Amino acid sequence: MFLFGALFLLSFAMTTDATIAAEDDREEWVHLHVQAEDVLRDVTEKQYEQARKTLKEMSKPITDADYSAVSLDIHDLSILVTSYERMEQALTSTSLPHEERVREAHRFFYLINAVIHPEEPKWLETRDDVLGQLEDVRKAVERDDSVLFQRLWNEWTLEFHKVQAAMMLRKTPSEQEELRSLLQFMTDHRHRLVEGDEAEPFFQGARF
Numbered sequence: 001m002f003l004f005g006a007l008f009l010l011s012f013a014m015t016t017d018a019t020i021a022a023e024d025d026r027e028e029w030v031h032l033h034v035q036a037e038d039v040l041r042d043v044t045e046k047q048y049e050q051a052r053k054t055l056k057e058m059s060k061p062i063t064d065a066d067y068s069a070v071s072l073d074i075h076d077l078s079i080l081v082t083s084y085e086r087m088e089q090a091l092t093s094t095s096l097p098h099e100e101r102v103r104e105a106h107r108f109f110y111l112i113n114a115v116i117h118p119e120e121p122k123w124l125e126t127r128d129d130v131l132g133q134l135e136d137v138r139k140a141v142e143r144d145d146s147v148l149f150q151r152l153w154n155e156w157t158l159e160f161h162k163v164q165a166a167m168m169l170r171k172t173p174s175e176q177e178e179l180r181s182l183l184q185f186m187t188d189h190r191h192r193l194v195e196g197d198e199a200e201p202f203f204q205g206a207r208f
Contacts, residue, residue, distance in 0.1 A: 029070055029116050032061055036112035039087070043105040046098060051105070052091045058084070070115050075173050083111050083165045103162055110166040118170065123163040130159050157187075 035058050042051035062084055067077055090096055090104035114121035133156040140149035160183075168176045 026069060026116070028061055028065055029112075032058055032065070033112050033116050036109045040102075040105040040109040043091070043101050048091055048101070055084075055087060055091060071118070071170065072115065075176065076169055079165055079168055080111065080115075083108050103158065106162040107165055110163055111169065114166040114169045121166055123166040126159070126163055130156070130163065133159055153186075157183075 035054050038054050039051045039058075042048070042054065062080060067073065072080075087104050087108040090101045110121065110123040114123060133152065137149065137152045137156050140152050164179075164183075168179065171179075
């Protein structure tokens with residue numbers, strides 16, 4: 001009986017410790033989310049130096065974070081690290097326009113937000129706008145208007161860029177590659193896709 005009781009207490013203690021550790025890991029991600037939101041605000045307000053300072057503070061926590069605690073894998077880690085590096089470059093580049101810095105800050109924020117809000121990530125709030133723009137691109141194809149198509153395509157890719165990383169989170173490598181391939185195909189062959197039916201696979205595949 002004593003042994004059974006001791007084993008029960010040990011098991012309970014281990015479970016409690018694991019729960020506390022998981023909560024601590026999630027709290028770390030919540031703090032990173034707050035910092036990513038701060039970066040977005042500071043970049044929007046052209047407070048680049050403060051944004052750089054906050055981003056630098058995020059470097060070690062992002063690298064050391066327990067990704068399994070928020071159901072992420074090595075592929076998701078790669079997306080997060082790449083997005084962090086892009087944000088860092090956007091803040092250190094002296095020639096990058098303000099609008100592009102803001103887009104990168106949105107991209108970074110949406111990604112961190114999707115880590116802690118997998119069911120209702122903020123990027124989903126842009127879904128109707130992004131799909132509406134995609135529909136405008138489709139209509140330009142149907143009208144055989146290559147000039148309008150190119151302008152709308154450029155506008156759509158800029159908007160889609162902001163949510164692409166967050167969209168790929170928790171997707172399988174094959175799903176991630178499929179989306180990348182679709183976008184690359186459309187980019188490489190957009191001069192031909194204005195002709196009509198050839199664009200249809202892209203429009204179907206790019207809906208999310």
